[in-house]
Amino acid sequence: MExxxxxxxxMREQEPRERKKNFNEVPFGYDEETxxxxxxxxxxxxxxxxxxxxxxxxxxxxxxxxxxxxxxxESIFKLKEKNNLPAICGRVCPQETQCxxxxxxxxxxxxxxxxxxxxxxxxxxxxxxVEIPPLPAPSGKxxxxxxxxxxxxxxxxxxxxxxxxxxxxxxxxIPGGVLVYGIxxxxxxxxxxxxxxxxxxxxxxxLEVNVVVGKTxxxxxxxxxxxxxxxxxxxxGLPQFLGVPGENLLGVYSANEFLTRTNLMKAYLFPLYDTPxxxxxxxxxxxxxxxxxxxxxxxxxxxxxxxxxxxxxSEKEMPARLEEIHHAEExxxxxxxxxxxVRLFGGDNGWxxxxxxxxxxxxxxxxxxxxxxxxxxxxxFVFEVDTVVIAVGQTPNPLVPQTTSGLKTGRKGTIEADExxxxxxxxxxxxxxxxxxxxxxxxxxxxxKTAAKSIDQYLNSLA
Amino acid sequence: MYRxxxxxxxxxxxxxxxxxxxxxARKAKPGQFVILRVDDQGERIPLTIADADPERGTxxxxxxxxxxxxxxxxxxxxxxxxxxxxxxxxxPMELPSPGGRVIAVxxxxxxxxxxxxxxxxxxxxxxxISIIGARTREFLILEDEMRAVSAELHICTDDGSYGQHGxxxxxxxxxxxxxxxxxxxxxxxxxxxxxxxxxxxxxxGVKTLVSLNPIMVDGTGMCxxxxxxxGGKTRFTCVDGPVFDxxxxxxxELRARxxxxxxxxxxxxxxxxxxxxx
Ligand SMILES: Cc1cc2nc3c(=O)[nH]c(=O)nc-3n(C[C@H](O)[C@H](O)[C@H](O)COP(=O)(O)OP(=O)(O)OC[C@H]3O[C@@H](n4cnc5c(N)ncnc54)[C@H](O)[C@@H]3O)c2cc1C
Ligand code: FES
Numbered sequence: 001m002e003x004x005x006x007x008x009x010x011m012r013e014q015e016p017r018e019r020k021k022n023f024n025e026v027p028f029g030y031d032e033e034t035x036x037x038x039x040x041x042x043x044x045x046x047x048x049x050x051x052x053x054x055x056x057x058x059x060x061x062x063x064x065x066x067x068x069x070x071x072x073x074e075s076i077f078k079l080k081e082k083n084n085l086p087a088i089c090g091r092v093c094p095q096e097t098q099c100x101x102x103x104x105x106x107x108x109x110x111x112x113x114x115x116x117x118x119x120x121x122x123x124x125x126x127x128x129x130v131e132i133p134p135l136p137a138p139s140g141k142x143x144x145x146x147x148x149x150x151x152x153x154x155x156x157x158x159x160x161x162x163x164x165x166x167x168x169x170x171x172x173x174i175p176g177g178v179l180v181y182g183i184x185x186x187x188x189x190x191x192x193x194x195x196x197x198x199x200x201x202x203x204x205x206x207l208e209v210n211v212v213v214g215k216t217x218x219x220x221x222x223x224x225x226x227x228x229x230x231x232x233x234x235x236x237g238l239p240q241f242l243g244v245p246g247e248n249l250l251g252v253y254s255a256n257e258f259l260t261r262t263n264l265m266k267a268y269l270f271p272l273y274d275t276p277x278x279x280x281x282x283x284x285x286x287x288x289x290x291x292x293x294x295x296x297x298x299x300x301x302x303x304x305x306x307x308x309x310x311x312x313x314s315e316k317e318m319p320a321r322l323e324e325i326h327h328a329e330e331x332x333x334x335x336x337x338x339x340x341x342v343r344l345f346g347g348d349n350g351w352x353x354x355x356x357x358x359x360x361x362x363x364x365x366x367x368x369x370x371x372x373x374x375x376x377x378x379x380x381f382v383f384e385v386d387t388v389v390i391a392v393g394q395t396p397n398p399l400v401p402q403t404t405s406g407l408k409t410g411r412k413g414t415i416e417a418d419e420x421x422x423x424x425x426x427x428x429x430x431x432x433x434x435x436x437x438x439x440x441x442x443x444x445x446x447x448x449k450t451a452a453k454s455i456d457q458y459l460n461s462l463a
Numbered sequence: 464m465y466r467x468x469x470x471x472x473x474x475x476x477x478x479x480x481x482x483x484x485x486x487x488a489r490k491a492k493p494g495q496f497v498i499l500r501v502d503d504q505g506e507r508i509p510l511t512i513a514d515a516d517p518e519r520g521t522x523x524x525x526x527x528x529x530x531x532x533x534x535x536x537x538x539x540x541x542x543x544x545x546x547x548x549x550x551x552x553x554x555p556m557e558l559p560s561p562g563g564r565v566i567a568v569x570x571x572x573x574x575x576x577x578x579x580x581x582x583x584x585x586x587x588x589x590x591x592i593s594i595i596g597a598r599t600r601e602f603l604i605l606e607d608e609m610r611a612v613s614a615e616l617h618i619c620t621d622d623g624s625y626g627q628h629g630x631x632x633x634x635x636x637x638x639x640x641x642x643x644x645x646x647x648x649x650x651x652x653x654x655x656x657x658x659x660x661x662x663x664x665x666x667x668g669v670k671t672l673v674s675l676n677p678i679m680v681d682g683t684g685m686c687x688x689x690x691x692x693x694g695g696k697t698r699f700t701c702v703d704g705p706v707f708d709x710x711x712x713x714x715x716e717l718r719a720r721x722x723x724x725x726x727x728x729x730x731x732x733x734x735x736x737x738x739x740x741x
């Protein structure tokens with residue numbers, strides 16, 4: 001028994017051999033018995049260190065305690081006091097560096113599976129019908145939220161729960177941001193995102209899709225239309241390329257395009273859906289973050305025979321979530337580490353045919369604290385590829401900053417905001433990847449939450 | 464959902480729709496485009512804004528039924544709806560300085576994107592010499608509209624069935640050779656035509672602009688599907704364009720990229736949802 005308590009209850013998963021051929025979700029989630037048993041592993045310690053690891057301060061011991069007592073609807077209610085999107089967070093948060101990293105149990109074994117329990121209880125609610133909390137009387141104040149990623153959705157949901165009249169403006173035809181266009185179905189089913197968005201709408205939030213702020217409407221026009229405060233959560237959507245020769249060859253994709261075609265446009269269901277995608281036999285994905293792992297595993301599911309992660313640093317520096325790396329390895333993704341592409345070349349037909357790389361070694365740590373890669377002279381080698389996905393990072397889209405007067409921006413095109421999310425322009429807040437650069441779902445949600453509090457105070461101070 | 468208000472059949476393969484899209488109509492400027500999706504299974508395709516009426520809140524689009532999505536679109540009737548319609552996207556065109564000779568060249572369905580530009584120049588008080596052409600008389604669109612906004616209108620068809628027998632570049636050559644200075648040439652049409660015009664005007668050093676229509680997904684700069692090499696640099700057509708200096712565009716690359724999904728498109732056409740209509 002004691003030994004059993006040292007590790008998390010495993011979550012049943014699709015077998016790697018099977019799952020690499022389909023887009024269904026990989027883990028199945030806990031059933032009630034397993035969830036209760038896992039909840040019993042929580043020591044309910046006084047210090048609650050896990051809570052400090054949570055960017056939105058979920059009362060973790062309380063919701064887990066309620067699972068243990070099988071008070072499921074009370075548990076989800078507790079969780080949702082702080083987190084409007086638990087079914088998503090339970091699936092994509094890097095728990096190993098947050099709540100679970102601080103768990104007392106982690107000192108002598110595995111931490112409590114906080115993420116798995118969060119997922120369980122959120123899914124339990126989705127299966128049993130989502131309850132809308134009582135809403136306060138309308139304040140009569142109007143807020144516009146730009147972008148419907150986790151930052152925008154959270155900010156909108158919280159403001160609605162404070163009684164404000166909120167409208168979200170989204171550029172794409174479907175809300176959710178990276179949750180719908182970036183993170184693949186097999187990791188975060190789009191049905192789950194749709195239900196979480198539905199919950200936000202049922203809180204009274206209005207949603208206008210197909211509105212590109214900066215083009216269709218500007219921030220100034222939103223003020224003219226009577227919005228009293230504006231939250232900008234437009235994310236970090238611009239793809240970065242390597243800047244090496246051959247990047248415009250056919251078969252070379254930015255990860256954004258590759259994933260958007262597959263997830264948002266459902267190219268994996270082509271020709272039932274009209275958007276096509278092309279994946280050859282040998283696919284190289286450049287980069288080793290979550291975006292790269294998602295691209296690699298997507299390529300595999302689209303029929304590639306060999307999928308390589310090409311990364312210029314070593315295994316230790318890979319920024320992806322542990323579980324993603326682990327799943328990718330299980331599925332047979334091949335890791336070419338300490339390898340840096342210097343050139344892509346194509347055949348007569350214009351399609352990419354090969355990738356020339358240099359071997360690297362690690363030097364001293366750079367400003368980010370990671371050891372920087374140094375090319376090894378004369379180590380050039382070439383390998384055959386017919387599809388390349390570039391997943392080396394995204395930067396903020398300049399559309400909103402460029403078209404909004406009085407908005408200060410940082411060096412990398414991010415919007416400058418203080419600890420409350422307030423920008424240099426009165427009445428305008430910002431949060432999520434547009435402020436921090438590409439980060440995490442939960443950080444974006446945390447920023448949306450903080451801004452909502454600050455916006456509420458501001459609105460209440462207006463006559 | 465975006466209502467299709469009127470439909471006009473311009474030729475057996477060219478159609479026009481007026482779409483109810485007040486927010487887009489309020490902002491649209493010549494040179495800009497929209498991205499639309501016909502239905503929930505549809506792909507996102509860009510189409511140039513051929514006209515905008517801010518008062519009525521409508522946008523006019525004109526298209527040739529070349530592939531899957533344009534065929535679905537063509538099968539729609541007025542009163543029906545499009546799933547999505549977003550814009551205006553891309554940079555508006557810049558007006559040339561007044562006084563000089565401006566020549567607009569439109570080939571095939573390229574006459575549709577040329578028209579709003581000529582109209583804008585006309586409204587700004589500039590005289591435009593327009594040259595339009597098509598494969599055959601049947602496919603020549605917007606003749607009356609072009610005539611109404613052009614100081615001179617020259618017409619040609621590849622088969623000689625209407626206007627001068629020959630290509631738009633043949634007519635353009637006469638103006639390049641007549642010794643009078645040309646301020647600017649705007650050419651829109653199929654890629655081969657734009658390439659011919661670019662090569663033709665380069666030795667004369669005449670400023671020549673083309674409007675590109677590569678494959679797009681989002682239309683806001685987030686995917687890079689629309690990238691094109693201009694003057695040796697990678698640019699995104701949807702945010703840096705769609706209008707570029709013709710002499711700087713790498714047409715070979717554009718042409719190759721435009722064909723990236725041709726086999727898939729063929730497959731989709733064979734499986735199409737149009738209920739045997741095509
Ligand atoms: C493939 C991928 C996998 C990831 N995996 C993980 C993971 O496992 N765990 C994790 O924590 N994080 C992950 N991340 C990072 C995480 O998704 C982001 O940090 C988070 O989504 C940022 O949220 P956001 O609300 O700031 O922006 P986004 O989610 O980017 O949303 C921004 C929204 O604003 C819209 N928008 C942009 N410009 C405009 C405009 N001008 N007008 C109107 N709307 C506009 C966009 O269309 C988009 O819907 C991943 C990211 C990617 C790309
Ligand atoms: S269409 Fe995606 S960046 Fe231009």
